[in-house]
Amino acid sequence: MRITIGIPAYNEEKNIAKMIVKLKKISDEIIVCNDGSSDLTGEIAEKMGVIVINHEKNLGYGAGISSIIKKSKEIDTDILVTFDADGQHRIEDVETVIKPILNGDADLVIGSRFLNTSEKEVPGYRKIGINIITKVTNSGLKEKITDSQSGFRAYSKKLISNLDTSNLGMGISTEILIKTSSLGFKIAEVPITIIYEGKTSTHNPISHGTSVLFSTIKYTSIEHPLKFYGIPCLVFFIIGITFTGLSIDYYTEVGRINPNTTIIAAGTTVIAVLLLIASVLFYSLTNIVKDKKFRED
DSSP states (O other): OOEEEEEEESSOTTTHHHHHHHHHTTOSEEEEEEESOSSSHHHHHHHTTOEEEEESSOOOHHHHHHHHHHHHHHHTOSEEEEOOSSSOBOGGGHHHHHHHHHTTSOSEEEEETTSSGGGGGSOHHHHHHHHHHHHHHHTTOSSOOSOTTOOOEEEEHHHHHHOOOOOOSTTHHHHHHHHHHHTTOOEEEEEOOBOOOSOOOOSOHHHHHHHHHHHHHHHHHHHOHHHHHHHHHHHHHHHHHHHHHHHHHHHHHHSSOOHHHHHHHHHHHHHHHHHHHHHHHHHHHHHHHHHHHHHHO
C-alpha cells in the first residue's frame, strides 16, 4: 500500500525540513507544493529529495491542494494524506487518519479538531466560524461532519482518480467534501490533536471566513439545487398561502382588499415560483453536465 503525504507550503522554510524528516519515516512518497514562496521553502524541499511542485506565484491554498491531487494521480498513489506545513498537525495522527481507508470504511477521512479535547485548543473566533461553515456544508452532505475546514485529510486511490477541483482558495475544503458526497464516496471523521503555537494564519479571519462561506454556499447550490432552492421555495410558498388566506378572509368580512396582506401574499408567491423554476432549471443543467462528463470518461 503506497502512502503519499502532500504538503501545501508557502514561506515555510523554518518548518519544512524537520517536517519532511519526520514524515519520511511513515510514508512512501512526499509531495511539497511550493506555492510561490519568497523564501527558501522550495529549495530546501528539493535538496531533501522529495517531489516538489513549484508555482511561479502564490495562487492560494486550493491551488496547492489541486496540484498535489493531480500529482498523486500521476504517481498512482494508493492513499494521499494532506498535511499542513505550519506545525499544527501531529505526525502521530497520520496512522489514525488513514486507518478507515485501510479498513475499507471510507474514501475521504477528515481529521477533526472537534471530536476530542483538542477542541479546547482552537481559538474562539475560529471555532465560531468553522461551526457556521460546517453547518452550511452539512446541508449538502450525506454524512454529517464536525470539522469541514480541517486540512488534515486522507484520500483513497479511487476518490483521487475521480476528483476534479477548481477552487484556488480555502473554499476547496468544502468543494472536495460536497463533490465527494455527490459522487457517492464515503466520508468519515477521526479525532486528531491540534497544536496552536503563536500566530498560525496570515489570513484576516473576517474576510477569510466570508470567502469560505460564500464558496460553501456556491458549491451547495451547484451540487444540490433542489435542496438549496427547494427548501426556501417551500417556506415562501407556505407564507404566500397563509397571507392569501388572510387576504381572502379580510375581503369576505370587510368587503375590500387589505393592501398589506395582499402585497405580502403576492410577493412571497412570486418568489416561491421563481425559486421553483431555479431549482428545476439548475437541477436539469447539473444533470446534463454530469451526464456529459460521465460519457466523456
